[in-house]
Amino acid sequence: MDERQTTGRTADQTDALIALLDIGDTMSGASELRARSYELLGVASGAAVVDVGCGPGRAVAEMTERGARAVGVDVDERMVAAAGERWPAADFRVANAYALPFADGELRGYRAEKVYHVLDDPARAIGEARRVLASGGRIVLIGQDWDTFVIDAADAALTRAIVHARADLVRAPRVVRRSRELLLDAGFTDVTVEVRTGVFTDATMLPVLADLAEGARSSGAISGAQAEAWLSEQRERGRRGRLFLALPMFVTAATRR
Template sequence: MSKEPENEQGPDELIALLDAVDMLPGASELRHRSYELLHLVPGETVVDVGCGAGRAVAELAETGLTAIGVDPDERMVEVARQRWSGTDFRMADAYRLPFADATVDGYRSDKVFHELAQPSRALGEAQRILAPGGRIVLVGQDWDTFVIDSDDPVLTRTIVHARADLVRGPQTARRYRNLLLAAGFERVTIEIHTGVFTGPAMLPVVVGLAEGACSTGAVSRAQVDVWIGEQRRRVERDRFFLALPMFVAAGAATR
């Protein structure tokens, strides 16, 4: 997934995180919805940009598509090749894709564009490689829209926004439609799929948010410890609540 890393996680840590995210309730359904929106048929070619450890590429290949994963991280590509032997993975970034003009039928990118300094440039590259009418699908979250129940909503808001400020493009997902239109894509649609989590699976996510906010100096260590303690108690008492909207945009290339 990682194009321009938003933090200092090593690739193996990021792979572990992505694996955990892939196992969350609703994650498989969201991936498969993104595949549906590509509107491809067996034999057509799709590239997954920022493929990470390659799960989506393998799933797309299982449907009869010629699926190719690209990622700029050597370790990501190495792991993807180990896990999904016989599947095509290549090292490349979103700005320089290893495909000739108008040779790809589908382009997919999941949880990547918020890491890009120049999303418009990446979309220009998508237009270049897509055949006329080829489909693009972008999936991602808006980092300002973690909805977390807490006894201290003011502190919670501060934590969410401070963590968002560590991301290169925290609001890129809400811009998907306009970015696609500006890049010349047609028939652009946008969907929002909201995951609602009330069990312990997402506790590490909110803990990570708080720790990230603490690293910025926006909140103190003492404030974070109290807030994390409250969230842990909520899990123990079955009172934890997190809602996370995921944005899924799709469109068609024009040239």
């Protein structure tokens, strides 16, 4: 399915994604990561900024509270509706990363979190970011490398199979490794890369682990019995406070020349 036209999601799938994003927004370190992204953007009172792939809208609301003229855009109409219901004072619009509803050079900041891995053409999206940013404007991209879930489990080989099979279902699972190069190719300067790693040891992240196991099962990489046995172990680890999941999040920032 082409991300430029539609998400291809059902309403239930969007609702499930919202639930996962809510977990991500409230997990340990997430608030600090968002705050760091606003710092790198240079969010200032009255500055026009966009959050691309805004999801349920928390970042847009927080930047608005900081005085920015923040707009959240998302290709999913249901997602935009949910964001508007949660944050009625903020500005949300339906649009995709390749055709943003802004004039050339209109914005001072461009932010995208956990978005570029679903795009079929990340370079094109960065080109659109360059179009809407004014000279000196800032771009911040936040994302994970889908091969770098670090999970403790009894069966290391099965765990590797699950992580890599789930990664292979993603359009651009390793785009964070390319983000610096993509920005340089597009003419951005002052490119920096930071990493913040969350470590989770309780049952909070079980829905994420369940998504990994189901993705691997649905792709045929592992059997249903293997998925259930692996997830049962993780549930027990979560119950006993012995779960271990480390998830690096990469933050790439740059300035439009």
